[in-house]
Amino acid sequence: MKCRRCKAPAVMDIRRHNASFCATCFLHHCTEQVRRTIDDFKMIAPGERVLVAVSGGKDSLALWDLLLDMGYEADGLYLGLGIGEYSDESGRMTRAYADKRGAKLIEVDLRDDYGFDIPSGSKAARRVPCSACGLSKRSLFNKAALDGGYDVVATGHNLDDEAAVLFGNVLRWSTDYLGRQLPVLPGEHGFPRKVKPLVRLGEREMAAFCVLKGIDYIVEECPMAAGNKHIGYKEALNAIEETSPGTKHAFYFGFVDRTHARFAAEAVPQGGDLGRCDRCGAPTTAEVCAFCRLVERAAAP
Amino acid sequence: MKVLLRNPRRELDVPGPLRVNALLAQLDLNRESVLVIKGDTLVTGDAMLADDDSVEVRPVISGGAA
Ligand code: SF4
Ligand SMILES: [Zn+2]
Ligand SMILES: [Zn+2]
Numbered sequence: 318m319k320c321r322r323c324k325a326p327a328v329m330d331i332r333r334h335n336a337s338f339c340a341t342c343f344l345h346h347c348t349e350q351v352r353r354t355i356d357d358f359k360m361i362a363p364g365e366r367v368l369v370a371v372s373g374g375k376d377s378l379a380l381w382d383l384l385l386d387m388g389y390e391a392d393g394l395y396l397g398l399g400i401g402e403y404s405d406e407s408g409r410m411t412r413a414y415a416d417k418r419g420a421k422l423i424e425v426d427l428r429d430d431y432g433f434d435i436p437s438g439s440k441a442a443r444r445v446p447c448s449a450c451g452l453s454k455r456s457l458f459n460k461a462a463l464d465g466g467y468d469v470v471a472t473g474h475n476l477d478d479e480a481a482v483l484f485g486n487v488l489r490w491s492t493d494y495l496g497r498q499l500p501v502l503p504g505e506h507g508f509p510r511k512v513k514p515l516v517r518l519g520e521r522e523m524a525a526f527c528v529l530k531g532i533d534y535i536v537e538e539c540p541m542a543a544g545n546k547h548i549g550y551k552e553a554l555n556a557i558e559e560t561s562p563g564t565k566h567a568f569y570f571g572f573v574d575r576t577h578a579r580f581a582a583e584a585v586p587q588g589g590d591l592g593r594c595d596r597c598g599a600p601t602t603a604e605v606c607a608f609c610r611l612v613e614r615a616a617a618p
Numbered sequence: 619m620k621v622l623l624r625n626p627r628r629e630l631d632v633p634g635p636l637r638v639n640a641l642l643a644q645l646d647l648n649r650e651s652v653l654v655i656k657g658d659t660l661v662t663g664d665a666m667l668a669d670d671d672s673v674e675v676r677p678v679i680s681g682g683a684a
Contacts, residue, residue: 525653
């Protein structure tokens with residue numbers, strides 16, 4: 318196969334675009350897609366400071382790399398989850414990347430700073446690990462963004478992630494989630510804006526981006542993810558995509574462009590109807606926010 | 619050829635020559651879910667792999683719901 322742009326030998330084929338690219342043109346393609354996404358959804362204004370949620374995985378490191386190369390003021394936030402060797406390795410990858418780029422990395426460690434880790438904390442609090450983990454990530458990213466005066470939190474969710482979440486929400490008709498599933502969540506009620514600049518790029522493209530840019534990322538999977546629904550949805554969508562390339566894109570962007578508005582009225586806004594958490598001051602509908610309740614139960618000896 | 623698979627890490631011996639897509643079909647892997655890396659670069663589905671090549675078949679699906 319030859320590169321679509323320059324006719325050099327191709328290294329990467331993207332079936333849904335019916336195109337192949339050489340390394341240089343593929344990296345250019347990724348940058349274009351991200352530029353277009355940021356512009357179309359008005360994700361980041363000139364001069365705004367971005368906090369990138371980095372995990373050591375391919376998506377978040379690729380996102381950070383793209384934003385830095387595009388000239389954004391983007392710092393990283395790494396959350397130590399205490400998931401054994403997986404967390405040690407992902408922390409090493411993240412720090413190595415930040416060092417290589419001379420980029421600023423903020424670290425928060427659940428064990429050191431809050432007295433629990435995901436495996437033991439989720440058990441004590443009787444939550445499934447990914448639920449305790451997701452709640453912790455959301456709260457701590459919000460807090461770090463507000464403390465650091467960042468305008469935007471950027472996460473590495475790619476097209477496959479968003480299509481899989483959409484698939485799950487449609488299967489259960491979770492209309493409140495459908496109502497707020499967009500590539501941008503506006504900042505409101507003391508929450509920073511949340512953006513997903515990688516939604517036009519597939520997961521295979523993000524892995525290819527890292528390989529071609531020489532970014533070391535953690536290939537091993539989080540042991541807590543094994544067998545979760547989300548992975549099952551991705552596999553199901555990939556089975557369809559294999560015979561009908563472009564399905565994931567049509568499914569997700571058909572929703573964003575043409576269907577989302579029908580659910581907007583049912584969306585629960587970030588934080589809902591707002592008071593402040595008695596413990597930490599975060600916006601919440603309850604007296605004590607869900608994260609502080611998690612900390613209390615998870616950190617109990 | 620030597621084929622390195624990940625998650626869990628293991629190595630297979632597959633006789634070549636063989637095209638990348640044929641290798642993936644033989645291993646019953648979905649082309650959407652993996653990258654094939656030969657030496658230090660990526661190869662496309664139609665690329666030919668020789669008997670003395672070493673390739674890595676790297677899964678790209680990542681997991682958490684959050
Ligand atoms: S798989 Fe679950 S526990 Fe592991 S990092 Fe993702 S959300 Fe957290
Ligand atoms: Zn090219
Ligand atoms: Zn709180």
